[in-house]
């Protein structure tokens with residue numbers, strides 16, 4: 308698990324590393340530039356590709372100058388450098404690298420206005436204009452430059468961060484960035500890469516270590532952590548000898564109505580395949596035939612018993628409610644009765660929509676519950692947000708206030724624990740953008756909860772497994788179905804168990 312540090316912390320990591328390793332800042336820049344080149348040559352393998360390096364006058368530009376030199380040394384023989392001369396001040400490291408470049412023969416063009424970029428027509432652009440030192444929106448000549456470069460439609464690879472893109476904080480819709488196909492980013496990804504608004508600035512990113520002290524970085528207490536396979540492997544317990552179905556909990560899923568019975572069955576399927584000892588589905592009776600035909604292992608519970616002082620619903624190891632439930636009077640009664648049990652719930656889909664409608668009901672959600680909203684459900688619950696940064700901050704505050712886990716779903720799903728800590732899930736892909744996928748996630752969370760994993764662990768492991776299953780299936784498929792993702796969970800679980 309990596310902690311995502313902010314730019315101030317990154318700068319102190321620079322200072323610490325320079326002192327600890329007794330190196331100069333120019334040597335650190337050289338290491339960073341070499342690390343960039345290592346990734347770049349994997350991406351652009353043809354040494355005869357024309358490469359234009361656009362360099363600002365800060366350290367991002369300093370990197371660009373070093374990168375141009377290292378690429379040239381590696382046999383990339385069509386590298387040209389454009390010195391973006393829109394600001395007066397240049398950094399020391401920039402000056403050193405410019406002198407190193409001038410020592411060799413190198414095509415250098417000084418750019419005083421975008422007209423000076425007229426020869427830029429083909430090949431790859433390395434964007435080293437502005438990096439993490441960005442302190443305001445692009446305007447004036449920088450804005451013109453970004454618009455000009457974007458208009459060229461060339462393959463842009465950015466150094467550390469695309470020009471104009473803030474590493475952290477709210478991303479305004481009217482921001483303009485130099486749009487990169489790829490960002491090769493130093494040591495840690497920027498938190499803003501994980502928000503959908505980042506699609507305006509980059510398609511992909513790679514993180515490359517540049518030798519900063521990991522020990523020092525790990526000491527920072529960041530609220531944002533990036534999950535990885537190792538964390539999930541550490542969590543998942545193997546199945547032990549002499550265990551039986553009773554060992555692995557009994558999950559109940561309360562879901563479905565006539566038109567959306569599939570959502571209930573998908574959630575139950577995922578629960579079953581994620582290893583719950585027993586899975587029971589509470590659906591309208593009209594769904595029984597479908598249930599028995601598709602999932603014979605799953606049991607049925609008549610939901611009309613729920614209103615009768617618990618009706619045995621209190622005896623399950625975990626309860627999930629919501630997929631395909633509907634928002635009518637009957638569904639409202641079901642949710643009201645479930646909340647009266649005062650047991651932590653996994654709350655999804657229509658159950659969330661009901662909570663959004665009835666504030667009094669929302670207040671009754673027990674501590675330790677897991678809410679799994681997608682963007683629309685989230686904004687219905689907590690008000691409309693105009694940025695993902697704000698949405699995430701609201702989620703953190705609400706998770707603390709309600710002592711619940713919030714799973715804010717997206718390409719990168721944010722799992723927010725009861726203390727406001729955020730785990731970012733790295734697995735999953737656009738092939739999974741199909742109906743029913745959230746129902747499957749709910750089923751996995753229910754299953755892991757029934758097996759005894761605490762709410763935040765169940766949620767983060769479920770998101771990882773769900774996305775990984777989708778990733779494996781997407782290797783050979785343009786789109787993957789929710790059923791297939793559920794069906795593949797046992798394999799990814801097995802793979803992750805140590």
Ligand SMILES: NC(=O)C1=CN([C@@H]2O[C@H](COP(=O)(O)OP(=O)(O)OC[C@H]3O[C@@H](n4cnc5c(N)ncnc54)[C@H](OP(=O)(O)O)[C@@H]3O)[C@@H](O)[C@H]2O)[C@@H](O)CC1
Nearest residue numbers: 336339365366367437438439440441442443444445467493
């Ligand atoms: N540990 C690491 O990660 C390492 C990082 N390294 C590299 O350093 C990069 C950060 O370098 P940096 O701090 O010199 O800032 P950089 O991005 O070049 O900007 C320079 C100047 O631009 C200006 N400016 C800002 N916004 C503006 C705007 N909108 N419009 C116009 N001007 C604007 C602002 O000047 P000001 O406005 O204050 O006069 C600012 O001072 C980082 O991304 C990475 O590439 C490696 O070399 C070593 C290890």
Ligand SMILES: Nc1ncnc2c1ncn2[C@@H]1O[C@H](COP(=O)(O)OP(=O)(O)O)[C@@H](O)[C@H]1O
Nearest residue numbers: 681716717718735736737740742743744745746
């Ligand atoms: N592009 C994507 N990349 C990664 N995961 C995705 C993508 N699109 C959808 N998903 C995942 O699929 C699920 C969709 O949930 P949701 O919108 O509630 O679906 P549904 O209501 O159809 O069940 C979420 O877990 C989300 O993270």
